[in-house]
Amino acid sequence: MTDRLKQLAFQVGGTSPAPHPFDPLTTTEIDTAVSIVRKEHGPLNFNAVTLWEPRKEEMMAWLADPERAPRPLRAADVVAIAPGGKVYDGVVDLKAQKIVEWKHTPNVQPLITMEDLQEVEHVVRKDPKVIEQCGILGIPKEEMHKVYCDPWTIGYDERFGSGVRLQQALMYYRPHVDDSQYTYPLDFCPIFNAETKQIIHIDIPNVRRPISRAPPNNYHPASVEAEGGFRTDIKPIHITQPDGVSFNINGRTIDWQNWGIHVGFNYREGIVLNNITFNDKGVVRPVFYRLSLAEMVVPYGNPEHPHQRKHAFDLGEYGGGYMTNSLSLGCDCKGAIHYMDAAFVNRAGASTVVKNAICIHEEDAGILFKHTDFRDESVIVTRGRKLIISHIFTAANYEYCVYWIFHQDGTIQLDIKLTGILNTYAMNPGEDTHGWGTEVYPGVNAHNHQHLFCMRIDANVDGPNNTVFQVDAVRGEGAVGSPENPYGNAFYAKKTKFTTPRQAMSDYDGSTSRTWDIANTNKLNEYSKRPVSYKLVSREVPPLLPKEGSLVWKRAGFARHAVHVTKYSDDQIHPAGRHVPQTSGEPSVGIPQWIEQAGETCSIDNTDIVLWHTFGLTHFPAPEDYPIMPAEPMTVLLRPRHFFKRNPVLDVPPSYARTPSQVAAGKDVCACKKNDGSSVLV
Amino acid sequence: MTDRLKQLAFQVGGTSPAPHPFDPLTTTEIDTAVSIVRKEHGPLNFNAVTLWEPRKEEMMAWLADPERAPRPLRAADVVAIAPGGKVYDGVVDLKAQKIVEWKHTPNVQPLITMEDLQEVEHVVRKDPKVIEQCGILGIPKEEMHKVYCDPWTIGYDERFGSGVRLQQALMYYRPHVDDSQYTYPLDFCPIFNAETKQIIHIDIPNVRRPISRAPPNNYHPASVEAEGGFRTDIKPIHITQPDGVSFNINGRTIDWQNWGIHVGFNYREGIVLNNITFNDKGVVRPVFYRLSLAEMVVPYGNPEHPHQRKHAFDLGEYGGGYMTNSLSLGCDCKGAIHYMDAAFVNRAGASTVVKNAICIHEEDAGILFKHTDFRDESVIVTRGRKLIISHIFTAANYEYCVYWIFHQDGTIQLDIKLTGILNTYAMNPGEDTHGWGTEVYPGVNAHNHQHLFCMRIDANVDGPNNTVFQVDAVRGEGAVGSPENPYGNAFYAKKTKFTTPRQAMSDYDGSTSRTWDIANTNKLNEYSKRPVSYKLVSREVPPLLPKEGSLVWKRAGFARHAVHVTKYSDDQIHPAGRHVPQTSGEPSVGIPQWIEQAGETCSIDNTDIVLWHTFGLTHFPAPEDYPIMPAEPMTVLLRPRHFFKRNPVLDVPPSYARTPSQVAAGKDVCACKKNDGSSVLV
Ligand SMILES: [Co+2]
Ligand SMILES: [Co+2]
Incomplete structure (x- = not known):
């Protein structure tokens, strides 16, 4: 029965084909989970209802033999907040239709949902103390509807701790509803209590900065028209695939150019790729069990209070899935596109859907390989193709475009484009930024910041037992003129095996072009006699600039090193912890804690391991980035090395x-x- | 009169419109120069006849006022070799039709042309000592037509010095004429005297390596068909521009999306981009006077004799222009393409043409910018376009694809893709590579190597007087908890001004995400009050791995540092010297010499400067790279920072x-x- 027939049968007969164990929960499953929880626990606000991922051991057995192995438990992972603020974590067995785990988790704050964000602005506009502060800056109270705020979680503020659910309101003003508010930042910062829906405090700077009187700085079409109009000299480029795409999709499993990929999605990481395999001349070889962007942090570099609180963990504190954009043909993607929707729960417990959350399409990839023999101009030139699985999420002012790119030659590339709008703060005319930011427009101070992403690489290179090596390009021993290095030209790849998680905490080293190999030491390449491996090649790897012992350093433990390696554990998905808002970093949760707990004797040699890679960039704003930023790309590569016997794209x-x-x-x-x-x- | 009409007028009337001073010499001009030289100096072999580039001072005056300023001298730069081997450098005034400079240059060797390369194989096959060596390895003398060689310049060999023009023949064997020879490297290396056309020496290793008996490892269609055939699951992607391209070309000057670019080409650097300007809302602002890939070196890391001689300067020793491919629609480029030819001289003094040497085309560039307001889903999404000016050259086994990419937002990107075939050496079964190479196929040792490119950036950022700053992302002063850094999150861009060439010798530092600003300190951005600038962003910047004092270090002085800055001089174009083959590096010519000569007092602050950037990658081969290598890309960016008042692509x-x-x-x-x-x- 074809997939389409199966679906029709379901629609007619009313029985659903069993979802693939990696599939995200359907709206029906979300509704089921909610109703089971509601029945037992009464009124709750739902924060997340998402796939409780299959335990790896069960899942590996099922993947190896889906016909006979038992189907892994299908369950929902639930986070709910009871009236009064108690946080509950639970697991609901969707087949047995019962709660298998339910516990109150004290002193944590689950992430801030879009609904949580949306309500702050209304409260802020009506708060008398906020109105008073606006008045001080020159905004009359009749104009409070022109006051806006981007609500962020408070991050962590030692004055308020973790017990009360708080947001900080970054304040702005719009002369006209269509004006960009980022041109008119306000200098004070109200603190919002999400439980009582009240402003409980306002941070007010010593030096006040009245509202800017500079003209608006907009990017919308009417403003472009008013300033001379759009350019008219761009001729169309049409990209078409008259015979359709080159991939097949079975449920959520894509089959393309020897790759097999299951495409998942959750509220937090957005796209999750599972069970990535490569069909190597008929042998389906596992490569990665699971790939995702698991966390990120955007620390700002202005030391003045309360800017230290600006260090958003966009995935753990807001959810890259929750913030994802609905994509539209011809706007976000071009060519023949396959879309997938994303299903979530809302606060009230109803399932919701973002249409076209994931875009899947092919692109021409230029020359794949070429060679000409200079003797006779005998030649071969072959063009490549790539498959791109992407989503885009909006984190308040910023946009992150995430592209998982598969190449025919076995390379996996993660591209992230940054666009959207700079976070801005008020400055007075002539005020010194002290180098902590840039005046990108009169009265607009865009602070220095970093975008640091944590990629979770759950490796499965020819099997689950893998080993990570640090690889440095180094000079050979022996002085110039010595017998072992007579001409001084010797160099080689120095490989350092990581045997424990503590030893594996490693930083980038540009001076040795450092890379990391994820190797299967049980299988040697037939020709090179070196372990089959995938190499992590990443060149945008700034260190975490907040200092050791600083608030950000404590909270974003995953960002202290470019690479961490841990032994696989089903519960270790979130590098900065399961519940990120208002963590103090004392102790640091997530990766540092796991490594601490694993101890000195934990072995990561030839076992099931996860590599956590933190990369990104340091952004010193410039006027070019304003009022909206031309996309800036970053790239990480996972390249097969000694994995194939020869170039796998000769055919x-x-x-x-x-x-x-x-x-x-x-x-x-x-x-x-x-x-x-x-x-x-x- | 339109361009087309002008051209017709020329074709009909026989009078040529005066070439743009930056235009490469036409075939007519080459022929003219040769006949003038011949008349005066008799029989000569021509090595190069290329544009003697206009002196910058004259050229700047002409660019400022082409109607009234005197036209810069139009001249040919000539390199010729007299029978007996004497090398002559000359300049021929093409208007006055006379030689204005002619000198014998002792003890240098001009680059090796394709014709020089082609003749070695024939000599090698007939040489009795080579035949003898082939016999030792198992090749009977009836099979000498199956013996091939890639002739390289000797580089430098202390036993033979610089006085005699020499090539080393890297030896291979083909069982069948269509088999890849790189699977059958021979272990000895004949030395060819280009003057006498004789093999003057053979380097023979102590350990002999008989010819491999492994089956061929081919990539040509017949071999793919024999191994199961081509994959059939790639559906076509059509890229079309029904209304044509978005650029205008006037002569060789391109006008595209506010960019103005003159596209030149020479035998050595290949593409040369001149007078790059950006029309900023009606004001044509200069950005770069000249950009090119000026030199490269590919040192191999095997210390055993004579592999130290494998360190090709592909541009200075062979010529990226001479080795350039003729490109064909749909094979090397896709979409609506504009091609330009390249004209050279051959040894006999006749002009020759490579058709379609340069490809100019547009591509869709994905999302240019996007932002969604989370409150109401008001949104803007704009797609970008890029212009790509490319050529591809074949350096014996390797292919280099060079892409100069212009973005609408003012960014210039240089992409280089490496493809082609690994240089290989013979190894015995079970032989230890000692880590200096990889057995990519039985009997095939691919040695470690680096590809280091030197990009010449002749800056003109809002005028000729520019200053270079090294920019490091560093942590703020003050311990965590101190008054100046209470939360430890402070960081900023530390800028170090380069005032002398000696101080400007700087290396990459990944730990500070180091970049370099080319700034015009005479013009401040109206908003940020920082100098208008272009930032060099380059992350693939390995150090030169051959040690200080080594042969390569001495010869490739340009590669000792990621950045050198010199005061502009008309004569300083070639980073490793004008004549590169057989330089000893004692003294080191090119950049180190210029910096030495400039002395301690030379100022590069606020003057006409050139930035030389060496970047590239270190290549440890793997079986995936064989028998032909999937293209591996590298990127360098030049990004406007504080150059524009705002995002220049809003329209x-x-x-x-x-x-x-x-x-x-x-x-x-x-x-x-x-x-x-x-x-x-x-
Ligand atoms: Co940024
Ligand atoms: Co290489």
Whole structure:
């Protein structure tokens, strides 16, 4: 029965085909989970209802033999907040229709949902003390509807601790509803109690900064038209796939150019890729069990109070899935697109859907390989293709575009584009930024900041037992002129095996072009006799600039090193902890805690391991980034090394090829007439 | 008169419009120069006849006022070798039709041309000592037609010095003419005298390595067909521009999306971009006077003799222009393409042309910027476009694809893709590579190597007087808890001004995400009050791994540091010297020499400067790279920072935009129906 038939059968007969164990919960499953919890625990606000991921051991058994192995438990992972603020974590068995785990978790704050964010502005506008502060800055109380705020979790403020659920309101003003508010930041910061819906405190700076009187700085079409209009010299580029896409999708499993990939999605990490395999001439070889962007932190570098609180953990504190954009053909993506929706729970416990949350499409990838023999101009040139699985999320002012890119040659590339709008703060005319920020427009101070992402790499390179090596390009021993290095040109790849999580805490070293190999030491490449491996190649790897012992350093323990390696554990998904808002960092939760707990004797040699890679960039704003920022890209690569016996893309049809004997015979075998990269030789 | 008409007029009337002073020499000009030289100096072999570039002072005056300023001298730069080997450097005034400079240059060797390369193999096959060596390895003399060699310049060999023009022949064997020879490297290395056309020496290793008996490892279509055939699951992607391209070309000057770029080309650097300007709302602002890839070196890391000689300077020793590929629509490039040819001289003094040497085309560049307001889903999303000026050259086994990419936002990106075939050496079964190489196939040792490129950046950021700053992302002063850094989160961009060439010799520092600003300190950004600048962002910056004092270190002085800055001089174009083959490095020519000569007192502060940037990668081969290597890309960015007052691409028509007031009014203003990124709002 084809997939389409199965679906029709379901629609007609009313029985659903069992979801793949990695599939996100359906709206039906979310509704089921909520109703089971409600029945037992009464009124609750739901924070998250998401797939309780299958335990790896069960799942590996099922993947190995889906016909006979028992199906892993299908369950919902639930976070709920009771009236009064008590936080509950639970697991609901969706088959047995019962709660299998339910516990009150004290002193934590689950992430802030879009609904949580949306309510702050209304409260802020009506608060008398906020109105008073606006008045001081020059905003009359009749204009309070022109006052806006971006509510952030408070992060952590030692004055208020973790017990009360708080948000900080970054304040702005819009002369007109369509004006960009980031041109008019206000200098004070109300603190919102999410339980009582009240402003409980306002942080007011010593130096006041009246509202800017600079003209608006907008990017919307009417303002562009008013300033001279749009450019008219861009001719269209059409990208079409008349025969459709080159991939097949079965449920959420994609089959493309030897890759097999299950595409999941959750409220937190957004896209989750599972069970990534590569069909190597008929042998389906596992590569990664699970890949995701698991956490991030955006520390700002202005030391003045209360800017230290600006260090958003956009995934753990807000959810990259919850903030995801609905994508539309021709706007966010081009060509033949396959979309997937995303299902969530809302506060009231109803399931909701973001249409077109995930975009899946192909792109031409330019030259895949080429060589010309200089003797006779015998030549081969072959074009590549790539598969891109993407989503975009809006974190208040910023946009993060996340592209998981699969290449035909076995390379996996994670690209992130930063766009959107700078976070801004008020400054007075002539005020010194002291180098902590940039005046990107009169009265607008954009603070220095970093965007640090944590990629979770649950490796499965030819099997679950893997080992990580740090690889440094270093000079050979021996002085110039010595017998072992007579001409001084010796260099090699120095490999350091990581045997314990403590030893594996490692930083980037640009001076050795440092990379990390995820190797399966049980399998050697037949030719090179080196372990089959995937190499992490990442060059945008700034250190965490907040100092050791600082608030950010304590809270964002995952960002202290470019690479951490841990032994796999089902419960270790979130690098900064399961509940991130208002963690103090004392003790630091997530990765540092796991490593501490694992102890000196924990072995990560030839076992099931997870590599956590923190990368990103340090952003010193400039006027070019304002009022909206041209996208800035970053790239991380996972490259097969000693994994294949030879170049795995030799069977991609070349655009053009002729051999020496064909040249000698005067044959022209150009096959590029179709101009589509997929032509067969003539 | 339009350009087309001008050209017709020329074709009909026989009078040529005066070439732009930056234009490469035409075939007619090359022929003219040769005939003038011949008349005076008799029989010569021509090594290069190329544009003698206009002196900058004259050229700047002409660019400022082309109608009234005198036209810079149009001249040919000539390198010729007289019978007997004497090398002559000369300059021919093409207007006055006379030689203005002619000198014998002792003890240098001009680069090796394709013709020089082609003749070695024939000599090698007939040399009795080579035949003898082949016999020792198991190749009978009847099979000498199956013996091949890649001739390289000797680089430098202390036994032979610089006086005699020499090549080393890297030896291979092909069982069948269509087999890849790199699977059958031979272990000895003949030395060829280019003057006498004789093998003057053979380097023979102590340990002999008989010819491999492994089966061929090929990538040509017949071999793919024999191994199971081509994959058939790639559906076509069509990329079309029905209304043509968005750029105009006047002669060789391109006008695209506010950019103005003159596209030159020479035998050595390949593409040369001159007079790069950006039209900033009607004001044409200079950005770069000249950009090129000026030199490169590929040192190999095996310390055993004679592998130290493998460190090709592909541009200075062979010429990236001479080795350039003729590109074909649909094979090397896709979409609407504009090509330019390249004209050279051959040894006999005749002009030659490589058709379609340069490819100029546009590509969709994905999301240019996007922002969604989380309150109401008011949104803007705009797609970007890029212009790509590319060429590809074949350096014996390797291919280098060079892409100069212009972005609408003022960013210039240099991408280089490496593909082609690994240089290989023979190894015996079970032989230890000692970590200096990888057995990529039985009997095939691919040695470790680096690809280091030197980008010449002749800056003109809002005028010729520029200053370079090293920029490091560093932590603020003060311990965590101190009054100046209470929360320990302070960080800033530390800028170090380079005032002398000696001080400016600087290395990459990944731990500070080091960048370099090319600034015009005479012009401050109106908003940020910082100098207008272009920032060099480069993350693939390995150090030169051959040790200080080594042969490569001495010869490739430019590669000792990631950045050198020199005061502009008309004669300083070639980082490793004008004539690179057989330089000893004693003294080191090119950049180190210029810096030495400039002395301690030379100022590079607020003057006409050139920044030389060496970047690249260290390549430890793996079986995936063989028998032909999937393209591996590298990127360098030049980004405007504080150069524009605001985001310069706001007037690019969005794909989709709706403002808060439009959302409130329920208006749907999607403009993405055309799916081409250029739609106008509806
Ligand atoms: Co940023
Ligand atoms: Co290489």
